[in-house]
Amino acid sequence: MMSYLDLISSKKRKREERVFKFKIFGENGYPVEFDGSFQQNIKKLLELAHFERHTCSRMPSWSFKLEVIRQPTLHITLFVVEEPIEASLEHHCKHCQFVGWGQNMICNRKYHFVLPSKETETAFLNCHDGAISPKDNFNLVQSQGHIMHGIFHSNGFGHLLCVNGMEGGSNLAGRLIMEFWDRLCTGLRARKVSLNDISQKRSMELRLLHGVAFSEPWFGRWGYKFGRGSFGVTRPMHQKAIETIQGMPLCILVHYLGNSNHHIPVIFSRYQTVSDHSLVTLGDLFRFMLELKTHLPEEHCVDSHVVEPTCRWSPKRVEMATRVIVEALKKAEFKWVSRQDVRDAARAYIGDTGLLDFVLKSLGNHVVGNYLVRRCLNPVTKVLEYCLEDVSNVYPEQQGLVINNSKMKGRYKMTRPQLMKDMLYLYKYILKDQKPTMIHGVLSAIPASARIILDTKYLVKEYNGELPWKIHHTGHEEAGKMTLCYCTVFLRDKKESNEVVRKAMPPLECITLKNNATFNELKLEVERKFRELYWGLKSFVVESIMNLNVKGTDFVSEIVEVGQKILLEGSNAESGMINELIYECGVNNRAVDCACGAKEDDGERMISCDICEVWQHSRCVQIPNNQEMPPIFLCNRCEKEIMILPSMP
Known part of the structure; x- marks a missing residue:
């Protein structure tokens, strides 16, 4: 499937690459007006980028040259890599799973925003000159040691994977990198962004040091708060621990x-x-x-x-x-x-x-x-x-x-x-x-x-939440269109027993229609929008509107108010798609029941009982992190049951 952003690369570009100011990049109006949905905003942004041709990552890549200091000159390069679902080694996002977003649908694309180290940037760009053979498949997004690496799913959910300031070998302070990332998220109209806080300063964990000093982690100054605790830690437990x-x-x-x-x-x-x-x-x-x-x-x-x-x-x-x-x-x-x-x-x-x-x-x-x-x-x-x-x-x-x-x-x-x-x-x-x-x-x-x-390492900031694009009625009408409503869909999953199961809904999307559009046209536009966004909805067909009693030939503008929420129901037309696989959590057959209270995989090291196959944290069963897992492991419950069994004659 060809990316719609590939069309950007066919545009004529100037021979000299444009230089942008690092300290204001991402602010509204610089370098573009961010006035649409996340997808529309990122498309606008990449129209100004330099398209990287013949890179051996085999994924569409763009770059922005950013000026940090004019005298003496200091430039860094921001790379944006589009990762289509077909190019992903793993369809399911572990970052979504660990932070508790496992019920989100898998998107058709991810966008990696990378500030690489000088060594990584040189290796990536040398692919053009044949210094690295295309068969080596140098992958920028899988490399380590970046100054910054963040991921956005095409529905606006994102993850900040790493920030390396001066202690990590960068010539930029961590504060400046975080301000840059925060401007990007705000400007692009991201919905929610998570991060795994393992930041340190001279071997001191900042989430502990700043938590005790300021009641929030170091990332809290940019609005990141408790997202999900490991080892059964809840928000009240975390707050009480800080106060203590x-x-x-x-x-x-x-x-x-x-x-x-x-x-x-x-x-x-x-x-x-x-x-x-x-x-x-x-x-x-x-x-x-x-x-x-x-x-x-x-x-x-x-x-x-x-x-x-x-x-x-x-x-x-x-x-x-x-x-x-x-x-x-x-x-x-x-x-x-x-x-x-x-x-x-x-x-x-x-x-x-x-x-x-x-x-x-x-x-x-x-x-x-x-x-x-x-x-x-x-x-x-x-x-x-x-x-x-x-x-x-x-x-x-x-x-x-x-x-x-x-x-x-x-x-x-x-x-x-x-x-x-x-x-x-x-x-x-x-x-x-x-x-x-x-x-x-x-x-x-x-x-x-x-x-x-x-x-407590998983932090989340809600940038725009459920409604990332505020409706502006004027302006669209003048262009012959009107920004109409927010829509989402229920996916019907029909089992062999004829039981209909409705899965979790994807986030609301803003749908723009002509003034004289009918509800049949609304259904077609919703189908197009959600097929474009989600891998599991590529054959999605709207069958009914759940919260409105209307006919297909009725005019939408006569019944629906601007900004109203509409729920539509449908199913995949093609057979063979296993609906459980279209969610980030996948088919989760792993049973987690740990003594700490954890009931789901939180990304920490776990071990399963060889009899009941229930997973527990290795730390909670007294297996140190520096010790290898035992070849055979029995949980306390199974071990006790074996002990009370009558001995064989």
Whole structure:
């Protein structure tokens, strides 16, 4: 079956490839107006792409050259690969199955959006030059190590498979990649998008670290939320686990861990000293540390050296202005002073107001000598205020955080490497590793809750949901058409016993008809639309309209309101199609009944009983992940039944 998008490749293109701006690519109006359904929008987008001819992947491929930075020049390439169902090695999508979308119908096409690594891009493009023989069948979408790889089914459901930021070898930060992906999903009008959150930062799982700090995973800043938990984890369990760790008082941790580990109270006090508000719970501490990290330079100390690489003032002048401001604050005798008063006092010695503004902006919560320069917004006057705090040898005695270590006196400095080292230490000692003191008692809730959070990896964002294309009545009428209604279909499956079984419906699709169209024409348009979208409906025939009592010759516009939902029923005309196979879950004969509560395959490693053939998680039956599966396995129930059988004579 030839793709309708193949027609795009026949259009004449300019010899020079067009360059698009990476940071706004996907916004509405750039590079095209995204004002249709997902299928229409992706067709519009690919009309502007460069068609990759003679690639040995043997699937239609397009590319966009994207400018990340102009000076110095940094370009990356976005590849879009259309995968027709005939070219798929596996018709069923495991990503849909694991996230709980197994009842979705298999689509005729998938679209892979790939930002490849330089090595992968070179190998893919070298197919043109014969460096890789076509028989080698280099497949871009099956390669690993991409900067980004996302998949869209042609009905608008999608999966983000990988994001590799700078720690993964990319020259782009993970945040920029996610913003790019989010713009694509929004612009193309995707319905729902899932991802498997296994993101890490220096061996720390971000879903645990950010969950404790911000009540949501790292991907939550783009709207991704709990989709489906593994090992029987539900949404309420996940939320309760986060609240349990977040609310753990630091004084309790110091009480139980402080005697055996002197680093814990020292780290707690270090960040309480820098913070301008009380850090009471573990959630408070991790949130402050992550927020502080964004304000620290990569290597330099939080000290008087606040010069940025692009600063137009010399370090000596910045140092002088800093000392003048600190001396002005000393005269206030550690009281809060408004920004304007500090600025006016410093102007008697520093005439450059631009320099003063720069230093005041940079000094907030920085340590200069033996003093911490605090800055906060007065909640009443809404004015920025500053004050000094002597941190040379004073440590707070709040919530049981008592420090009796004379070696900690002296100049207090904070660097990003130090902060990351402290964060990693707390993460491993408190959140990840189960110390003997945390197995029993009040602290035992921490490892149990952390396990639940780590078992929640499937996240979902609903971009446009059931109605991805909002109806715009005006404009279509002027063109002699009207955007009429949303339609979906029931597929009738007639069994040998003459029993009629109705399967799950596909999502609603927007149907556009002429003003004088009849219901017979509506049926034909629905047949065409759903045959084009779904592999299992290639011979679908509409037999009746379920929620309207109309004749085929009746005019649709006289009965149906714009935006109304219509349900149509029908069946496949061709025989031989097994209807169970047209859904992403396939014919699922695997019985799952695990002690954790799981009743479906969630993508985790499983083992089946050799007698009852029921599947369970290997972890739940005490088989470590680094251990091979036993050649024979009996579940507890079958093992007990065998034990009570009478012995043979």
